[in-house]
Amino acid sequence: MDRTNYELKNKGLHLVKADKENFWPLIDLRVAKDQEGFVASNAISLAQAYDTLADSKFVQAFGIWDGATPVGFAMIGHNSEEYEEMADVYRHSYCLWRFMIDQRYQKRGYGRDALKLLLDYIRSFPDGEEALWSTSWEPENEVAAKLYHDFGFIENGEKDGDEIVAVLKL
Numbered sequence: 001m002d003r004t005n006y007e008l009k010n011k012g013l014h015l016v017k018a019d020k021e022n023f024w025p026l027i028d029l030r031v032a033k034d035q036e037g038f039v040a041s042n043a044i045s046l047a048q049a050y051d052t053l054a055d056s057k058f059v060q061a062f063g064i065w066d067g068a069t070p071v072g073f074a075m076i077g078h079n080s081e082e083y084e085e086m087a088d089v090y091r092h093s094y095c096l097w098r099f100m101i102d103q104r105y106q107k108r109g110y111g112r113d114a115l116k117l118l119l120d121y122i123r124s125f126p127d128g129e130e131a132l133w134s135t136s137w138e139p140e141n142e143v144a145a146k147l148y149h150d151f152g153f154i155e156n157g158e159k160d161g162d163e164i165v166a167v168l169k170l
């Protein structure tokens with residue numbers, strides 16, 4: 001995909017930084033039952049974001065909105081965590097830490113368009129310059145694998161626990 005000239009299919013789609021005024025509806029967003037193993041709940045993600053900030057580390061949580069409707073959630077990290085089995089590339093890349101579109105709004109192109117918006121944000125290098133954007137997915141998550149591959153992410157051979165790790169050049 002030529003991401004430079006990529007036009008959003010969903011013109012009203014935009015990212016809103018999660019804050020105390022707008023986070024409540026994000027907590028109500030849900031993936032389908034059979035997707036629950038692929039991503040933490042947004043409440044847990046926001047708690048982790050709080051903890052990361054309290055540690056003076058970088059994190060940015062976003063609501064993904066279509067006009068006035070909250071449709072998804074994303075969270076970007078950068079050297080935010082350190083744990084056993086962590087992929088090494090997370091030490092020198094921006095990471096798509098969480099990403100979900102509510103089950104009611106899936107298969108409308110929101111996921112793909114939201115990645116484009118997130119790429120624009122990451123290319124503003126909010127926590128300093130990096131050469132790579134990283135992500136990971138559970139091996140059974142074929143929808144995420146296809147979405148990320150189509151967008152230009154390429155496996156780098158690492159694992160993050162069980163998850164497959166891939167990177168995109170910034």
Ligand SMILES: CC(C)(COP(=O)(O)OP(=O)(O)OC[C@H]1O[C@@H](n2cnc3c(N)ncnc32)[C@H](O)[C@@H]1OP(=O)(O)O)[C@@H](O)C(=O)NCCC(=O)NCCS
Nearest residue numbers: 031035038039099100101106107108109110111112137144
């Ligand atoms: C992965 C996810 C964000 C995709 O969001 P989305 O808004 O449905 O994605 P899009 O509508 O942009 O679709 C992208 C492609 O995936 C396909 N797709 C989406 N959902 C699908 C499904 N359930 N089954 C088959 N294909 C699907 C679309 O048809 C589209 O393919 P195309 O480019 O060939 O037309 C969403 O499925 C989700 O939130 N899943 C649960 C959480 C998750 O897995 N997050 C990623 C963690 S790594």
